[in-house]
Amino acid sequence: MSDTVILSIESSCDETAAAVTLNGRTVLSSVIYSQIDLHTIYGGVVPEIASRAHIEKINPVIRKALEDAGKTLDDLDAVAVTYGPGLVGALLVGVAAAKSIAYAKNIPLVGVHHIKGHVCANFIEYPELEPPFLCLVASGGHTHLVKVVNHTDYEVIGRTRDDAAGEAYDKIARAIGLGYPGGPKVEKCAHNGDPKAFSFPRAKIDEAPYDFSFSGVKSAVLNTINSYKMKGMEIDEKFQADIAASFQQSVIDSMKERVLMALDEFGMNKFAMAGGVASNQTLRAALKEAVEARGGEFYCPKPVLCTDNAAMIGAAGYYEFINGKRDGLDLNAVPGLKL
Numbered sequence: 001m002s003d004t005v006i007l008s009i010e011s012s013c014d015e016t017a018a019a020v021t022l023n024g025r026t027v028l029s030s031v032i033y034s035q036i037d038l039h040t041i042y043g044g045v046v047p048e049i050a051s052r053a054h055i056e057k058i059n060p061v062i063r064k065a066l067e068d069a070g071k072t073l074d075d076l077d078a079v080a081v082t083y084g085p086g087l088v089g090a091l092l093v094g095v096a097a098a099k100s101i102a103y104a105k106n107i108p109l110v111g112v113h114h115i116k117g118h119v120c121a122n123f124i125e126y127p128e129l130e131p132p133f134l135c136l137v138a139s140g141g142h143t144h145l146v147k148v149v150n151h152t153d154y155e156v157i158g159r160t161r162d163d164a165a166g167e168a169y170d171k172i173a174r175a176i177g178l179g180y181p182g183g184p185k186v187e188k189c190a191h192n193g194d195p196k197a198f199s200f201p202r203a204k205i206d207e208a209p210y211d212f213s214f215s216g217v218k219s220a221v222l223n224t225i226n227s228y229k230m231k232g233m234e235i236d237e238k239f240q241a242d243i244a245a246s247f248q249q250s251v252i253d254s255m256k257e258r259v260l261m262a263l264d265e266f267g268m269n270k271f272a273m274a275g276g277v278a279s280n281q282t283l284r285a286a287l288k289e290a291v292e293a294r295g296g297e298f299y300c301p302k303p304v305l306c307t308d309n310a311a312m313i314g315a316a317g318y319y320e321f322i323n324g325k326r327d328g329l330d331l332n333a334v335p336g337l338k339l
Helices: 037-039 049-069 087-104 114-125 165-175 184-191 215-230 237-265 281-293 311-322
Strands: 005-010 015-022 026-036 078-084 109-113 134-137 141-149 154-159 270-274 296-297
Touching: 005 049, 005 087, 005 311, 015 049, 015 311, 026 049, 026 311, 037 049, 049 087, 078 087, 078 114, 078 165, 078 311, 087 109, 109 114, 109 311, 114 134, 114 141, 114 154, 114 270, 114 311, 134 237, 141 237, 154 237, 165 184, 165 215, 184 237, 184 281, 215 237, 237 281, 270 281, 281 296
Parallel strands: 005 078, 078 109, 134 270, 270 296
Antiparallel strands: 005 015, 015 026, 134 141, 141 154
């Protein structure tokens, strides 16, 4: 089988990214333009600003990805693009760019599910990894527990009922005055705190044991902060650190419980992490220790492959492509796309 070169595009939220991959697992180039500085002053991503920034950066990012890979549009076998889920305006920019290239060069167009992309980042990091395995996808917009049956078939066994894990981190960071983006700031702050200082809830859903819920712990944190303020107590660095550490421990315990339960129930031995929250070193270490203690294999990509990038879309796109998936030029952005 001849080599397959794919240009991939990712623009679902606040990163404009393009990559060139070879056979789904070798990254020839990966270019990411992050908009964090644009959104920090607003405390979160502003969709209109994100869309405008994507329009400005999409062509330069694609050109740089091709240049870094030593490829031209004539070398491509296909173009893959995230078409959902995500912010509709942001997604449309990437989809329009991909469709333009597919039409101009008469090459196949492959629409990729963003969450599948996150899972497939593990195939780039671990060339030896093959399905089936269990994967926890945790990011600012998603928290899914997924059985990866094969390279293209996924079974969601659990998902969040309310806030995504990353969204909860952002809200807690804002509440204790750490700012945006919340995930890395809360983790850093938590290093100086006591994870047992406060007893925050670990939600369980009887009829759906693998589903997550983070609204309860978020509310408990906010109530604790308000209680301290009403009593005139000082919100100092120690308080911030203890809140951050106790909140983070609640999230880790909730995830660990479901992961170990699923590995046992489904008789699986391989566990992978994906998504921006998987960059959290404390979370990674806790799940690695728990999985390996029961004799399992643990996988998690390096942080640059956990946050939004186009290389992961190239990996997912490759497996969709070789399995015959083709999209027409009527491909549209689907902001609420289900897995």
